[in-house]
Amino acid sequence: MKWKAELIEHRNVKRIGIWFEKNPELIQKIKKFNDAKWSSTLGVWHLPDNAENRLKFKIDAIPEKVLVADKLKHLNDFTTYLRTKRYSESTIKTYTEALKSFFIFYNHKSVDSINNEDVVCYYEHHIIKNNLSSSYQNQIVNAIKLYFKTLQNPALDINRVYRPKREKVLPNVLSKTEIKQILSAHRNIKHNTMLSLIYSCGLRRSELLNLKPGDIDSKRGLILIRQAKGKKDRMVPLSSKILGMLREYYRLYKPATWLFEGQQTGRPYDERSLASVLKQALKKAGIKKDVSLHWLRHSYATHLLENGTDLRYIQEILGHNSSKTTEIYTHVSAKSLQSIKSPFDDL
Template sequence: MNWSAKIITHRGEKRIAVFFDRNEELIAVIKAIKGSKWSQTMRVWHLPDHDEHREMFGLPLLIDSLPSEEGARSLENFRRWLRSKRYSDSTIKTYMEAAKSFLVFFKHKPSNTISNDDVILYNNDYILKNQLSASYQNQIVSAIKLYFTTVQDRKVEIESIHRPKREKVLPNVLSKEEVKLILESQHNIKHKAMLCLIYSCGLRRSELLHLKLDDINSKRNIVIIRQAKGKKDRIAPLSSKVLELLRVYYKGYKPKVWLFEGQVKGQQYSEQSLQTVFKQAVYKAGITKPATLHWLRHSYATHLLESGTDLRYIQELLGHSRSKTTEIYTHVSTHSLQQIKSPFDDL
């Protein structure tokens, strides 16, 4: 995204101002962020000053000082432990930042004296006070629990650390007509191939970008998704129409290593660029919903369910470990609901 951000004071409150040339696509993205506002006097969009938003724009986190010496040593031990468990680089980064913010909050207290009551204090005086989301809090809890498994001399009872009550949020789904408009709005063959492959196989963003040339098996009409979330391999059926599209794309671009590469041969296409491609396609399609790339995956699962595909197969195709994760799509599928006649029609 072509934007920049800085911390401002607006009506006595710290806010994050976002600067960009007028662009309906970017405005839609900003509007979708909870707490976003337009300042008529300053002529700028601004957001609540939270760590989640700071991280989004690459700004220093609210808790950006260093923990105590003892805390820094235990953090490094934590990093080594995560690596030995073969967590992904992105997961290690997330957990390290979360553990660091927790230790900085208690920087004047030795790690081995921190108790479960301190965890509750942190949730109230940092997470809730700064109005951070339940999902962010859940991420913090995961990091704290893992961190304290590496601290031998501790007062914290890991099993007793509670998670926030899970929000019952339905996945966002586009109709088949809307998906078609988005995919057909892209005339760049490379961009179109990326979006079509995501929808046709229900891929996560990182899964698409980690595909290599030999992961497309044209003889068996399958896509091999290697070491996806949870370090799991899986396969997905490859649409014959998408295969033809990929062949046209390959002839035009000749990628060397990755299926989709950036401007430099052999280098992976960036996540940020892929997000921009999708946002441009949504804007060109005339869709005003605050759609994100992940909506294509949600839509794929829901459309499969509505066409009669067994939920167990959808679970396998999406790479879900638990059936309950896949069952959420039954709540957004309209196929069965459309068969129900409203009593209003009989009045």
């Protein structure tokens, strides 16, 4: 197995990033490591930073890369700019980590002298060489363009910083039977309610964790999603069945500030703990697929479409800016595909 290992920081936790040639056999090998995870944000598989993994991947022989002082100041200034523009914390982290990777590659070169040829060189000798995803490259482009636009660097023409051709990947969708198995796996009402609410309303993980009790409008049968992706508020329909679950959950737990709180009162439930809740449900249900929380949202949208819901309403419920984003669900709707008769049947 040919690999490259480096210490990284993912969601404020030290991890070991593993880069390797993309193929199914190597992916299966990396999955066998305890707590191995794929980060779509960073475009890398990562493992716990412990003595066993450091020894296995010779991590001690690879020094952690640190930015030189002037670039660290530029990076901190960029972070401050993003905060003043009211970008979300997740977007700020994504952009700063992407720009940090680019800066580290040119640690020897002053920021003011970086030009378009340097960007192309970075693509070739870092992103392509390490077989990083086009989505990660796209994040690099976003960070570079936004940073150098605000810096007004004369050596780099941001209009000539090109984007990679995006991969066309279909959303992962579970059957209604699989959804039912997952949502009925937990006896703990809190765990069951969280997973059920994500599916029943098509919520993103962050949207669920940012809910407050007052966001549930039981009389109108709606949930207010505040300042979601793109800094937009939206309303989503609330089923009577999930409303009953929420009432029972509220009676037992009596959350103070957030609808779903962690062990400490007044603190939102941890996103890693939520991922663990899903992982436990999959194990109990006997589902072997590498399901993420976002699969529940994809499945909700696809099942709405299969039930005959208009795409425009689905777009509004999911909070998509463009109808093209929502139209991808037409490609995975089993009902639509199964209605197509093959000419082979007429032979």
